[in-house]
Amino acid sequence: MKEHYFPYFQPIINLADGKILAYEALARTMENDRVISAGHIFHGQQYATSEVLEIDRHIRRTALQQLAADNSTDNAAGLMTLNISPTWVDRLMQDDLVPTLRMLDELAIDPQKVVIEITELAGDITKLKRLVKEYQSHGVKVAVDDFGAGASQLDRVLALEPEVIKLDMHLLKAAVKGGVEANIALCLTTLAQRADSLIICEGVETEEEFHFAIECGADCIQGWLYEPALAGFIDASTTVKRTLELKQRYLSRKSDRYLQSQQHQQLFSQHVSTISTLIRQSGVEQVLSSPPDIASMRELGLLRYYLCDAQATQISPNYDVCAAGVFTDDEPIALNWSHRPFFPLLVAMRHASDDNVLVSEPYKDRCSGKMCRTFGCFVSENMMLLMDVLVEDMILFAAGTA
16 A cells, blocks of 8 residues: 555755755655655545555655665755655654664655654644654754644744744735735745745745745745756756746845836935925924925825924824825824834934935825825934835735735
């Protein structure tokens, strides 16, 4: 029975040098003289649990045997990743020797060449944590697979401290179109970076998904954009040219976006400098009630402008800008914005130059629901001018989407 199942190996590419860094061992079987995925046996009722466990370990051992046999050739795999279900972990007794570690010892494989991927959301976290520590103590690296597929995976990152995190492919494919999924993916990968985990984006099939994976901070890419799962290992340099081409197109697209943003910032900063100079010369009321070039600023995306004191407390109404004109809103008066990341930097730079205009990172404006930046400068020792301006999101999404 178990002999009908065998591993295939999908390359994982290191973005830094474009070479194949690792392979993920995936279960395969034959059907009508062709190779197909055998993933269904781990989720269906075709076999008893004990039989599935036997098949799983047979596939794992076969993969490791191939790693051991090919490790001295030009096509050698750097690292190999193996999937393990937490439900298997629950079956191990406290003093059991971990089967995978036994296989590594028997096959004389360096444990540092193996990464164990923890899959699914089930399993006792305490037992799982014990197993992970056992792996790590022997030099085996641990990955959390399908990160983002469920909120409970956050507790796994905290408890397991994995060296590798693989972003859920379904989340990636939805996120590349923008929207809430994109925000979630970007936040999750920021968390992974803060945890000092290597980030792998898997299931990458298109160039746009490749670009978004870079936006997420991916260190490695896995997917059909490069190769499907293969019967054996290939030359690690096979993917270098392809990676360089993809990265060059990303660089071109991203640098164009930055250039457009910089040009927009320069144009609008000139307006901010002009208005701040007029405020110093003519006073606040006259300038704010009827600022020069308001139509030009609205075309550049101006949403509103207002004044704050040196402690970031708002001292003027919001002057909201729309096609019909400028309207005041007194509600924000006396609100303090010092908790916003932009304001400490603005205060720190207050003495750098009278016309020093600072620009915030892009953020989503709560009133309009669109991306904007805040432009700011001091117009006196204790007063700053702020202008909120609509901008294009700097993240590269799929063409024609958010």
